Amino acid sequence: MHEMALVQNIIDIVLQEMDKYEVEKLQAINLAVGRMSAAVPEQLQMCFEILTTDHKLTGTKLNIRMVPVTYKCWECEKEFTSAGITFTCPFCESPNPEIIFGRELKIESIEVVD
Numbered sequence: 001m002h003e004m005a006l007v008q009n010i011i012d013i014v015l016q017e018m019d020k021y022e023v024e025k026l027q028a029i030n031l032a033v034g035r036m037s038a039a040v041p042e043q044l045q046m047c048f049e050i051l052t053t054d055h056k057l058t059g060t061k062l063n064i065r066m067v068p069v070t071y072k073c074w075e076c077e078k079e080f081t082s083a084g085i086t087f088t089c090p091f092c093e094s095p096n097p098e099i100i101f102g103r104e105l106k107i108e109s110i111e112v113v114d
């Protein structure tokens with residue numbers, strides 16, 4: 001299950017940030033997950049719960065925002081989003097627009113407990 005490694009990676013980054021800002025507890029971690037990232041939100045949630053049992057992050061919420069796939073067409077230089085996989089630019093119909101966002105999984109923000 002590759003989600004385990006993904007989530008561990010997220011936790012490591014978050015813990016580093018917490019250290020840097022001397023934060024003890026977090027309210028939530030906000031993730032942006034591209035639709036092409038192959039990460040399943042339910043799996044991410046489950047891994048997060050397992051990995052944060054008896055942990056500094058126990059009780060922290062993992063918020064996952066699914067981000068549509070964003071393409072850029074190199075012919076007409078327009079950007080567009082798609083819920084799935086597209087092989088044609090909707091503006092100029094040139095083939096093979098390039099995915100510029102949608103494969104990533106990134107931490108958008110972390111919320112500190114007041």
Ligand SMILES: [Zn+2]
Pocket residue numbers: 073074075076077078089090091092093094
């Ligand atoms: Zn185009």
